[in-house]
Amino acid sequence: MAxxxxxxxxxxxxxxxxxxxxxxxxxxxxxxxxxxxxxxxFGDFQCNAAMPLAxxxxxxxxxxxxxxxxxxxxxxxxxxxxxxxSTASIAGPGFINIALRADALAALLAxxxxxxxxxEPPAPPQTIVVDLCxxxxxxxxxxxxxxxxxxxxxxxxxxxxxxxxxxxxNHVGDWGLPIAMVTARLLDMQRAGKDxxxxxxxxxxxxxxxxxxESDADERGLAAATKYGLGPKALAELExxxxxxxxxxxxxxxxxxxxxxxxxxxxxxxxxxxxVTMRECLAVCxxxxxxxxxxxxxxxxxYAEELAPMVxxxxxxxxxxxxxxxLVIRNEGIEEPTIIRKSPKGGGGFLYATTDLAAIRxxxxxxxxxxxxxxxxxRQGLHFRQVFASAxxxxxxxxxxxxxxxxxxxxxFGMVLGPDNRPFKTRTGENVRLSDLxxxxxxxxxxxxxxxxxxxxxxxxRAVASAIAMAAIKYVDLSNDRAKDYVFSFDRMLAFxxxxxxxxxxxxxxxxxxFRKAAERGGASPLDSARAAAxxxxxxxxxxxxxxxxRFPGAVRSVAESLEPHRLCQYLFDLAQTFSVxxxxxxVLNAESDVLRNSRLRLCDVTQRVMxxxxxxxxxxxxxxx
Numbered sequence: 001m002a003x004x005x006x007x008x009x010x011x012x013x014x015x016x017x018x019x020x021x022x023x024x025x026x027x028x029x030x031x032x033x034x035x036x037x038x039x040x041x042f043g044d045f046q047c048n049a050a051m052p053l054a055x056x057x058x059x060x061x062x063x064x065x066x067x068x069x070x071x072x073x074x075x076x077x078x079x080x081x082x083x084x085x086s087t088a089s090i091a092g093p094g095f096i097n098i099a100l101r102a103d104a105l106a107a108l109l110a111x112x113x114x115x116x117x118x119x120e121p122p123a124p125p126q127t128i129v130v131d132l133c134x135x136x137x138x139x140x141x142x143x144x145x146x147x148x149x150x151x152x153x154x155x156x157x158x159x160x161x162x163x164x165x166x167x168x169x170n171h172v173g174d175w176g177l178p179i180a181m182v183t184a185r186l187l188d189m190q191r192a193g194k195d196x197x198x199x200x201x202x203x204x205x206x207x208x209x210x211x212x213x214e215s216d217a218d219e220r221g222l223a224a225a226t227k228y229g230l231g232p233k234a235l236a237e238l239e240x241x242x243x244x245x246x247x248x249x250x251x252x253x254x255x256x257x258x259x260x261x262x263x264x265x266x267x268x269x270x271x272x273x274x275x276v277t278m279r280e281c282l283a284v285c286x287x288x289x290x291x292x293x294x295x296x297x298x299x300x301x302x303y304a305e306e307l308a309p310m311v312x313x314x315x316x317x318x319x320x321x322x323x324x325x326x327l328v329i330r331n332e333g334i335e336e337p338t339i340i341r342k343s344p345k346g347g348g349g350f351l352y353a354t355t356d357l358a359a360i361r362x363x364x365x366x367x368x369x370x371x372x373x374x375x376x377x378x379r380q381g382l383h384f385r386q387v388f389a390s391a392x393x394x395x396x397x398x399x400x401x402x403x404x405x406x407x408x409x410x411x412x413f414g415m416v417l418g419p420d421n422r423p424f425k426t427r428t429g430e431n432v433r434l435s436d437l438x439x440x441x442x443x444x445x446x447x448x449x450x451x452x453x454x455x456x457x458x459x460x461x462r463a464v465a466s467a468i469a470m471a472a473i474k475y476v477d478l479s480n481d482r483a484k485d486y487v488f489s490f491d492r493m494l495a496f497x498x499x500x501x502x503x504x505x506x507x508x509x510x511x512x513x514x515f516r517k518a519a520e521r522g523g524a525s526p527l528d529s530a531r532a533a534a535x536x537x538x539x540x541x542x543x544x545x546x547x548x549x550x551r552f553p554g555a556v557r558s559v560a561e562s563l564e565p566h567r568l569c570q571y572l573f574d575l576a577q578t579f580s581v582x583x584x585x586x587x588v589l590n591a592e593s594d595v596l597r598n599s600r601l602r603l604c605d606v607t608q609r610v611m612x613x614x615x616x617x618x619x620x621x622x623x624x625x626x
Contacts, residue, residue, distance in 0.1 A: 001111070001118075001120065003108055003111070003112045003118040003550045003553055004550045004551050004553070004554050005044075005045075005081060005100055005105065005108065005547060005550060006034060006045070006547075006551070007554060008077070008078075008081055009032065009034055009045060009047075009078075009081070009082070009098060010032045010034050012072065012075050012077055012078040013032035013034065013047050013049065013068070013072065013078075014030045014031065014032050015030075015075065016068050016071040016072035016075060016078070017030045017032065017049055017053065017068055017071070018030045019071040020064075020067040020068050020070070020071035021053060021056075021057055021064075021067070023057075024053060024056045024057050030049075031049060032047050032049050033047065033048040033049045033052070034046070034047055034048075035048060037097060040540055042091065042097045043083075043089075043097040043098050043099035043100075044098060044099055044100045044543070044547075045097075045098040045100075046091075046095050046096065046097055046098065047065075047068070047095070047096040047098060048095055048096075049068065049096075050062070050064040050065035050068060050093075050094035050095070050096065051093060051094050054094065060094075061093045061094030062090055062093065062094045064094060065090045065094040065095070065096050066087060066090065068096060069085045069086070069087075069089060069090070069096060072085060073085070080101075080104055081100060081101060081104040081105075081108070082098050082099060082100055082101060082104075083098075083099040083100075083101055085098070100543070102537040102538070102543070103537075105537045105543060105546050105547070106534075106535040106536065106537045106546070108546075108550060109535050109537075109546050109549060109550065109606065110534075110535050112549065112550055112552075112606070113531075113535075113602070113606050117552060117553070117606075117609060117610055117613055118550070118552060118553035119161065119162060119163075119552075119553050119556055120553075121162070121163035122162060122163050122164060125163050125164045125165055126164045126165070126370035126371060127164070127165045127167065127367065127368045127369050127370050127371075128156075128159045128164050128165070128166050128167070128369065128370065128371045128372075128373065129166075129167045129168075129169055129363045129367060129369040129371070129372045129373065130152050130155055130156040130159070130166060130167070130168050130169065130373050130375065131152070131169050131171055131359075131372070131373065131374040131375060131376065132148055132149060132151075132152020132153060132155075132156065132168060132169070132170060132290075132292065132375045133145065133148055133149050133152065133170040133171075133281075133285065133290075133292050133296075134148050134170065134171050134172070134173070134376065135170070135172055135173070135277065135278075135281045136172070136173035136174075136277075137172065137173065137174045137179050137182075137273050137274055137277045137299075138179065138182045138201075138204050138205055138207075138208040138273055138277060139201075139205050139208065139277070140201055140202065140205055140280065140281075140433050140434070140435070141280075141281050141284050141433070141434040141435070142431035142432055142433055142434055143416050143424050143431060143432040143433075143434055143437055143488070144377070144415075144416070144423075144431060145434055146416060146434060146437075146473070146477060147375070147377075147413045147414075147416065147477055148375050148376060148377070148413075149285055149288060149290045149292060150288065150290065150473075150474050150477045150478060150619065151375045151411065151413055151477070151478065151482060151565060152168070152290075152292075152373075152375035152411075153168075153288075153290035153291055153292065153619045154474075154478055154565040154568075154617060154618050154619055155373060155375065155411065155559070155563055155565065156168055156291070157291070157616065157617045157618070157619055158556060158559050158560055158565070158568070158617045159560060161556065161613070161616075161617050162556065162557075162560055167363075167367055167369070168291065168292060168296040169296060169298050169359075169363065170292055170296045170297040170298065171298060171299075171300070171359065172278070172297050172298070172299035172300065173299070173300055174274055174277075174299035174300055174301050175259075175299065175300040175301040175304055175355075176256070176300065176349075177252055177253065177256055177349070178208075178212065179259075179270070179273070180252045180253070180255040180256035180259055181208070181211040181212055181214075181215055181248070181252040181255075182204065182207055182208040182211045182273065183255050183259060183266060183269050183270050183273065184211065184248075184251050184252050184255040185207050185208075185210070185211040186199075186204075186207065186269045186272070186273065187255065187265070187266065187269050190269060196269065196272060197272065199276070200276065200280075201276050201277060201280045204273060204276060204277070211248070211252070214248040215248040215249040215252055217241070217246055217249070260304065274299075278294060278297060280435075282294060282297075284434055284435055284438070287435075287438055287470070288438070288470055288473075288474065288619075289470050289474070289619050289620070289621055290619055291619075298359070300355045303355050303358040303359060303362070306358045306361075306362075307350045307354050307355065307358060310354075310357065310358055310361070311327060311340055311341055311350070311354065314327075314329065314340065314394060315327065317394075319390075319393055319394050320340060323337065324343060325343030325344055325345060325346075326339050326341060326342055326343040326346070327339070327340050327341040328340065329390040329393065329394075331386060331389035331390055331393060332389070333389070334385055334386055334389055336382065336386065337386075338353050338357075338386040338387060338389070338390040339351055339353060340353055340354045340357065340390075341354065352383070353383065353386065353387050353390070356383075356384075356387045357387060357390060357391055357394070357396060360372060360387070360388075360391040360396050360397060360408065361391070361394075361396035364396060364397050364398065364399055364406050365396065365398075365399060365400060368399055369399075369406055370399075370406050370407065371406060371407040371408075371409065372397075372406060372407070372408050372409070373409045373411050373563060374408075374409065374410045374411060375411045375413065376410065376411075376412065376413075377412070377413060377415070378412035378413060378414055378483060380410070380412070381410065381412055384408075384410040384412075385410075388408040388410075391408065392405055392408075409563060411482065411563040412482070412483055413482045413483065414480075414481075414482070414483055414484045414485035414486065415485045416477075416485070416486065416488050417485050417486065417487045417488065418487070418488060419487065419489070421487065424488050437473070438469065438470070438473070440490065441469035441470075441472060441473050441490065441493075441494070442465055442466055442469040444469070444490055444494055445465040445466070445468040445469035445472065445494060445502075446461065446462070446465035448465075448468070448494060448496075448502075449461055449464055449465045449468065449626070452496070452626070453625075453626060456625070460625075464623060464625065464626060467505070467621050467623055468494070468501070468502050468505060468623075468626070469494075470620070470621070471501030471502060471504070471505055471615075471620045471621070472493040472494045472500060472501045472502055473493060473501075474501065474618065474619060474620055475493070475500060475501030475504065475569065475618065475620060476488075476489075476492070476493040476500065476501065478565040478566060478568075478569050478618055479499060479565075479566050479569035479570070479573075480566060481564070481566055482563070482564050482565065482566065499569070499570075499573045501620060502626075503573075503576065504572055504573065504576055504611070504615065504620075505615075505620070505622065505623050505626060506626055507576035507579065507580070507611065508608060508611045508612060508615070508622055508623070509623055509624065509625060509626045510583075511579070511583075511604050511607055511608040511611070512608060512624055514583075514588055514589065514601070514604055515527055515601070515604070515605075517589060518589055518601065521589070526601055527601075527605060529598050529601065530598055530601035530602040530604070530605045531602060531605060532598075533595070533598035533599050533601065533602045534595070534599060535599055535602055535603070536595070536596060536599040538596075539585070539586065541581055541582040541585045541586050542582065542586060542600075542603065544578050544581070544582070545578050545579060545582045545603055545607065546603070548574060548575045548578040548579075549575070549603075549606055549607060549610055551571065552571070552575075552610050552613075552614070555567060555568055555571035555614075556568065556614075556617070559617075565618065568614055568617060568618065569618065571614065572611060572614045572615070572618075575607065575610065575611065575614075576611070579604075579607050582603070583604075586600060587600075588600045588601060588604060
């Protein structure tokens with residue numbers, strides 16, 4: 001059922017245009033071009049289709065407008081929601097002014113007022129895989145992981161709310177030579193009698209960076225020293241560095257072989273690194289209020305046994321071919337081929353693309369995904385175009401028995417920038433740790449809570465500060481256009497005014513406080529009375545609030561289709577502002593009558609439920625007090 005009057009009017013006027021001018025409508029000229037009126041005295045909406053349509057049919061615009069009105073007269077569905085149209089409804093060169101019936105708006109809102117809030121379950125529901133988070137072993141999560149977690153979780157929650165089956169996948173970088181480097185380092189420490197069980201993630205990350213430096217041979221420097229005769233001392237130092245680096249690299253490669261063969265000692269050390277990393281990373285996700293757990297994690301290691309057979313199959317089927325020693329897949333319309341195995345000179349190993357192809361095959365053919373959505377940095381755009389095209393060509397993106405491929409989508413996002421409009425870094429140039437960012441947000445939020453509500457104290461104050469901090473960080477990320485970069489600013493995101501997370505939390509708290517005050521006045525339960533009340537749409541503020549509420553299902557559907565959570569953020573902000581105007585101009589608890597009071601309380605109740613539902617889809621925890 002359509003709840004949004006704008007959708008109803010657009011559909012019904014398009015149908016009237018098609019009846020009045022079938023030839024023009026078949027050519028795509030049936031758009032109702034519906035807009036809100038500039039002046040409420042002329043109605044609520046305006047159909048602006050007559051002017052462009054008049055050019056198409058060679059008639060006067062007012063004559064066209066009259067024909068549309070005549071065709072609309074027989075539409076009982078339209079008559080049920082608008083005041084009767086007449087020649088007087090035509091304004092200027094051919095605008096059709098439309099006034100909604102207050103009783104029809106009230107009836108729509110009453111039907112909307114169910115636990116589903118107008119969101120009808122899909123028929124049939126889809127299985128949707130959302131690739132999110134994407135951490136790497138032996139590394140702390142940094143600010144660059146924020147968007148992959150927050151956007152991915154919001155999209156997954158939205159699909160779940162609509163009624164789809166959602167499978168989250170945290171594609172963990174836990175395999176390959178870099179991981180073998182740090183594993184070799186910890187093996188040496190363990191064999192030397194050191195207790196590696198005491199190492200935390202910070203210590204392991206330092207060892208990871210040191211192991212990478214040790215394995216990085218300065219071949220260019222040695223070549224330059226030899227070519228330009230920089231002297232025996234420089235030559236000796238560079239030869240020693242290159243020799244040591246090559247030795248470290250050889251050790252890492254042998255460790256990788258041992259790891260791939262599941263050597264018990266090597267695998268146990270790797271498992272220790274994995275456990276420490278994932279414990280801390282999943283704790284950060286939990287702190288953010290993102291639903292990313294160990295059951296959602298599928299590391300590159302889980303595909304390790306599938307890669308060689310898959311590559312052999314692609315070669316056998318003529319999909320992969322050799323190019324300069326490497327194996328590649330050439331895709332139509334993409335100049336750069338997808339490299340799935342390096343040349344022997346390059347080590348002959350598999351690449352990220354190889355693992356991603358195996359992941360698509362598993363997600364579509366084993367998990368049954370109808371859509372696979374990757375919440376990954378926009379800079380990986382070419383990589384995903386290549387991998388998606390290769391998966392399509394190989395048939396990996398088609399479910400068994402399906403006639404068409406599943407949808408593979410890259411929900412690409414921009415970067416988080418610092419005040420200098422460059423990627424957000426610490427003063428020393430390091431990536432900002434995500435846990436440090438959350439700590440500072442909570443400290444700032446706690447100070448704001450103490451300032452605004454000194455009555456809150458102890459655990460309650462800490463819980464409120466944490467909720468505000470996480471809402472602020474997540475909302476500023478989600479409310480920005482996903483594809484664009486944005487500048488990180490604590491002052492802006494923690495503000496209680498404007499389009500911010502704290503503002504929306506406060507808007508919801510304000511509504512809930514109305515019911516607390518109503519309960520304090522005694523009598524029957526205000527919530528029960530409100531939910532049993534008839535809805536009365538009287539003044540403009542009530543009409544505007546009803547219209548805003550009825551847009552909710554459309555806003556949610558638009559997020560699911562576009563993969564753009566900022567659409568829901570903008571909707572919630574608009575709703576909060578509309579409610580603020582309503583509650584400022586329409587007395588609720590001091591309404592002129594009990595009937596009007598209960599009607600307005602019902603409007604408040606529907607608003608608080610829509611707000612809480614929308615915030616839940618964004619992964620933001622609602623509050624009762626601030």
